[in-house]
Amino acid sequence: MHSEVTTTSGIFVAAHELKAPLALMRQLALSLDPENPAETKEYQDKLISVSDRALRQVNDLAKVARLEDALFEMEPVAVRGVCDEVTEELKYLFRFQQRSLKVSYRNKQKLAVANRDLLHSIIYNFCVNALKYSDEDQTSLLTLKDKKQFIRLEVRDFGPALPTDIYQKIAQNNLEGPTSISFRPDSSGLGLFIATRFARYMKANVGATRHRDGTSFFVDLPVSNQGTLFNA
Amino acid sequence: MPNPPKTIYIIDDDELFADCIKSAIKKHDKSIAIKTFKNALDAMNSLDDLPDLILLDILLPGPDGFTFLNELASYPDTAKIPVVLVTSLALPEADLSIYNIQGILNKEKMKPTEVIEYVKRFSR
Numbered sequence: 001m002h003s004e005v006t007t008t009s010g011i012f013v014a015a016h017e018l019k020a021p022l023a024l025m026r027q028l029a030l031s032l033d034p035e036n037p038a039e040t041k042e043y044q045d046k047l048i049s050v051s052d053r054a055l056r057q058v059n060d061l062a063k064v065a066r067l068e069d070a071l072f073e074m075e076p077v078a079v080r081g082v083c084d085e086v087t088e089e090l091k092y093l094f095r096f097q098q099r100s101l102k103v104s105y106r107n108k109q110k111l112a113v114a115n116r117d118l119l120h121s122i123i124y125n126f127c128v129n130a131l132k133y134s135d136e137d138q139t140s141l142l143t144l145k146d147k148k149q150f151i152r153l154e155v156r157d158f159g160p161a162l163p164t165d166i167y168q169k170i171a172q173n174n175l176e177g178p179t180s181i182s183f184r185p186d187s188s189g190l191g192l193f194i195a196t197r198f199a200r201y202m203k204a205n206v207g208a209t210r211h212r213d214g215t216s217f218f219v220d221l222p223v224s225n226q227g228t229l230f231n232a
Numbered sequence: 233m234p235n236p237p238k239t240i241y242i243i244d245d246d247e248l249f250a251d252c253i254k255s256a257i258k259k260h261d262k263s264i265a266i267k268t269f270k271n272a273l274d275a276m277n278s279l280d281d282l283p284d285l286i287l288l289d290i291l292l293p294g295p296d297g298f299t300f301l302n303e304l305a306s307y308p309d310t311a312k313i314p315v316v317l318v319t320s321l322a323l324p325e326a327d328l329s330i331y332n333i334q335g336i337l338n339k340e341k342m343k344p345t346e347v348i349e350y351v352k353r354f355s356r
Contacts (some may be wrong), residue, residue, distance in 0.1 A: 019320055020246065027252045039255075046248060098249065131295075135270075135339040159293075177340055 001194075014061060017190045021054035034150065049093055060121050060194045067201050072118055074110040074202065076224035079119070079144060079151055086123040087142065090131070098136045101127060106145040112221035118198040119221070125181070125191035126155035126217050133159025147220070150204075154218035156211075195219065239282075240259060240351065242268045243300065244276045244289040244318065249339065253318070257351055274298035279283070279303075279310055285354045287337075287347070290319040297313070301331045314354045338342035 032040050063072070080104050083194050087103055094101050112119070123142075130140035135155055141156040192206075199206040209216040240257060244250040250268045257264055267283070269275040272295040275286075286304075290297035297317065304310045314332055317323065320339040334354070337346055 016320075019340065023320055024246065024249050024252075026340070026343075027249060027342075031255060033259075049247065078251050 018054060018057060021050050021057075025050050025054075038078050041191060045092075045096070049096065053093075056121070056124065057190070057194075060125070060198075063118070063121070064194055064197050067197060068106055070077070070114040074113055074115055076226045077114045077116050077119060079110075079112050079114075079153060079221065080105055082116060082119050083123060083142060083144060083153070085163065086120060086127060090124070090127050093128075094131060094140075099131055099134050101130070101138045102141050104141065104143045105168040106143065107151055108146060110146055110151055111224040111226060112151050112204075112225045114202050114204070114221055115198075118202060122195040122198050122219055123153065123155075126153075126219075129191050129217065130155050130157035130159075133157045135159075139143050150220040150222055152218050152220050154209075156214060156216040171184045192217070239265045239284055241275055241278070241283040241286045241288075242266060243272060243286065243292065243297070244268070244356065245270045245292050249289075252344070253347055256347055260348045260351060271295070272303075274299065276303050280307060283313060285351065286313055286315045287315065287318050287350075288315050288319060290321050290323070301328075301333075305331055314350075316347075316350050318347075334339070 023046055028043050032043050034040065056057070083103065083105075086103060090101065102187070127140070127142065134140055138158050141154075143152075143154045143156070145152050145154075195217070196206045203222055205220045207218050207220070209218070242250045242253055244253075247268070247270065254266050254268060257266055260331050267278065269278070271293050276295075288300060292300075295303075297319070301315065304315065306314060311332060314334045316334055317328075317336045318339060319336070323336055335350060337350075
């Protein structure tokens with residue numbers, strides 16, 4: 001019964017979150033003015049960017065549903081490479097919204113045991129979350145650092161602090177579904193829920209650090225004992 | 233023919249959506265001053281300068297749209313400011329009669345021209 005309720009509310013929250021980009025795309029399409037080519041180009045770029053994000057979210061949700069089938073192969077992954085891919089992918093979106101993302105690699109090219117696609121989604125969701133909760137001209141920080149047994153990937157934003165109850169759920173690894181649409185208002189926490197499920201599949205841990213002026217979300221990835229042969 | 237409103241506030245945390253509305257209003261009349269706010273708190277702090285129309289989303293970071301409406305209703309001068317809700321929430325208009333809400337635009341169905349209708353109606 002409890003899981004039915006969780007599933008139903010999860011579907012409701014996911015549907016609500018997916019409505020926002022669709023409504024925005026509709027509005028952008030209605031705003032296209034053939035007599036103004038420069039503006040039309042701008043709106044087309046926005047349409048592509050918003051639809052890309054929405055598609056990624058739908059794909060991630062489909063992956064969450066398939067995690068139990070264990071279809072995602074684990075392999076040694078160069079985390080820096082995946083970070084580079086994500087930051088390149090999001091470069092336009094950050095610039096377009098007058099934000100920036102600073103990357104700091106403080107690890108020595110260690111490999112993590114992960115699924116490349118799932119790791120990509122985790123980093124992407126963290127970065128989009130930081131984008132969402134940063135003000136104009138603010139810089140979010142993506143940091144990669146070595147710990148003894150794991151590699152920590154952390155994305156710091158400067159938005160509202162994470163509410164205590166959600167923080168505790170994350171700390172206890174107990175985020176079982178997207179949460180109320182007002183937990184960190186304007187977001188259902190869907191991205192965080194997706195990241196948590198992907199991390200759990202990869203035997204990695206998602207956590208958060210509350211700051212007075214924002215939040216850092218991190219994932220601790222198990223280190224691969226294989227050499228750096230697979231760096232590419 | 234009435235003059236257009238001088239100042240319009242758009243309160244919406246979705247900046248791209250707010251930009252669409254702003255652009256539609258600017259196309260209608262470039263002289264209208266439009267201020268956009270990502271949260272209700274910043275908008276509340278700007279209310280010394282009374283706008284002629286407020287376009288308000290409900291789900292906002294921090295205090296939500298209803299908190300903002302309560303704040304508006306608390307003072308005689310701000311209570312008179314016409315407000316149009318721009319939201320994807322289903323809201324029964326009758327329950328909102330204590331506020332000066334002039335209309336509700338559903339984000340999933342609205343057209344830029346509908347915003348302009350309100351801009352024209354509340355011109356002075």
